[in-house]
Amino acid sequence: MRQILAAAAGLTVLAMSACSVPTPPRAAAVSTPPAGTATLPAPTGAHPVGTTVLYLTDASRPDPWNLDAKARELKVTMWYPTKQRDGQRAAYMAPKESELLLKGTKIAIAPYDTLSKTRTNSIKDAEPTERKLPLVVLSPGFTKPMSTLTSLAEDLASRGYVVAGIDHTYESYATTLPGGRVAECLACDSNSDPGFGAGLVQVRAADVSFVLDQLPAKWKGSRRFDRSRIAMVGQSIGGSSAMATMLKDLRVRAGIDMDGTAYARIPKSGFSRPFMFLGSAQHVSGGPAPTWDRDWKLLTGWKRWIVLTGTEHQSFTDTPLLADALGIKPTAGVLPAARAAELTRTYVAAFLDQHLKSQRQPLLDKPSSRYPEAKFCPCAPS
Template sequence: MNKILVASTLALAVSLTTPYPAQAAPVTALPAPTGPYPIGKVDLHLVDRSRPDPWVAGRDVRELMVSIWYPARRGTSRPAPYLTPKESELVLKGVPQLRDIPSDTLARTRTHARAEAPAVGRKGGWPLVVLSPGMTLPRATMTSLAEEFATRGYLVAAIEHTYESVATTFPDGRTVTFEAGKAGQTPETGAKVARVRAADTEFVLDELGRSRRWNALIDESRIAMVGHSVGGQSAAQLLPASRRIKAAVNLDGTYHPKTPAQPLDKPFMMIGNPRHQPEFGGPDGSWDTFWPHVTGDWKRWLTVTGAEHMSFIDYAVLQPQLGLPKTPIDGERAIAITRRYVTAFLDLHLRNKPAPALDRPSPDWPEVRFW
């Protein structure tokens, strides 16, 4: 397995040497969302017949899986699954320290959405948030954020960029694996990933707009994009080019290439681990190089003390639940920070609601530094 795949699943914890006893089954659960609405979730299988798959030769269509979270009516439908058993198996397979726990452990992760729950409508529709995960990471890894946004009155669409994830299961039972960028993350690969994800995102927006079911639930004038890692840098690259996306957030994504094709003149926020702070220049200085190209009237650069690359997604809480070492910042605290600041950003730019949390540092959140 290539080094990017191992690093990006759960194997940041290379120092752990004692595996679980055979057959032990950790209990994994995501933190509860904090808003007023119950949450529904639906998985969509979308096929773009206008282009071949960019990562696998001979596939003349681009297939995508998309998860939709939304404000829902209260009901008793079953909890929405986190991963399929096969997806769980392939994620855990990439982590030698976890080889002896049941392969479906992550498939049994407790979530807070109900599968196919009836949606709550709203005159004019709900603002839409598009989520783009990191390289090799399933879309499910952003569930903690998706559930928080949905419970606060957003419709959320997380896109699985096929062959860029360690495992993607389709409704017919096929599970495909990682193919993109196996040679490593280079500027050329990063530019291609950004182009592919831009095309994927615009296609998904087109499909949702054409769907009788979803079109009525979406306010197409209020769309933002939030991405983690490669998904964050892709959101930044797409923001100035898309007529529909009004604002974007990069969660700890390094930029490949380091400068955008066009300046970012719309609201944009970067939240990352301390290695992105100006005095460190990030892993390769990409944030320092990219920042002057963010030219809009509203922009923020935040870092979170104690955070690591996975602190902004579900793995912040799942890693310690699986027995992998904790990060300097508590996982639930890291998720709470990410939820608070990204929700404030969305409320400000999609709803015109005041967001004092984004004006200045807060004594309630001393880990968050403004640059």
């Protein structure tokens, strides 16, 4: 799994300026962060965002990575629209999570608690709105906690989606479990094994199906999402897991793979549900491109393959937005963090609006002068 290791190591070489996107009207009333504190860009939608954390235990299967665990424990972070505009902002991650992530990715130039001080835009345990909304499942890259996709999650929630972000236990450098227990990356010991990627996406597919089974009973806001309108979006191995999940679970109507090698094999008969590849230039010149090209031919329904020029593997995560706080210096030729985040948010939201809200999005039909960095794969419809 050299490719997965390279993806994890990419955190150390990214270099993007941290800045912000426009602030929506009537932002939540919160205290001013201390000087030097990193802050995620404000969501672009009309709704304030609430968040809460759930802990779920799947007693029907042992943990695939921890041989001493007879059940699979998962941490699920929910983001959702709320009417509440003030309250305590949720933490980006716990101090121990920040420490283990920065140690694991070899970023020693920032204090280890830096990410635990990062400011989010979500109000902790706010009351969800009463409306039934589409549900989006998010899955992060290998070795990364779910919090590294917080900016995208908050933006989707502000646009009228319920988001369920899954921390796949023992697959990231740190996951905090009930009682303050911290699960470290046991899967990292196996990532050079043959077939590791293919096996890992099946573990994640099972995680997602279990979460979808459990949410109606385990989350008090479950009546606020529409179980007939579910999509999945992931980055890196999380994106690979979107297709693996959709092949196993018909409840997931649409999916996006953000810069992830495709490990799940689509049957020769094809796959007809909407799917989008959204990636960096590596997916044209090399890298995981062969697997996308293979799968593209088997996608028989609505499909798009969009490359964002000037992006790198971590451009689809929060890492570039926090680069200044982490002490990561800019790299020539890489898009500024705010622009990469804007492009990711825009194209992900457009896909979801079209396929979960039945709102046609001309942006997905052809290149846009407003977003010239977005290049449609030559084999995609124009």
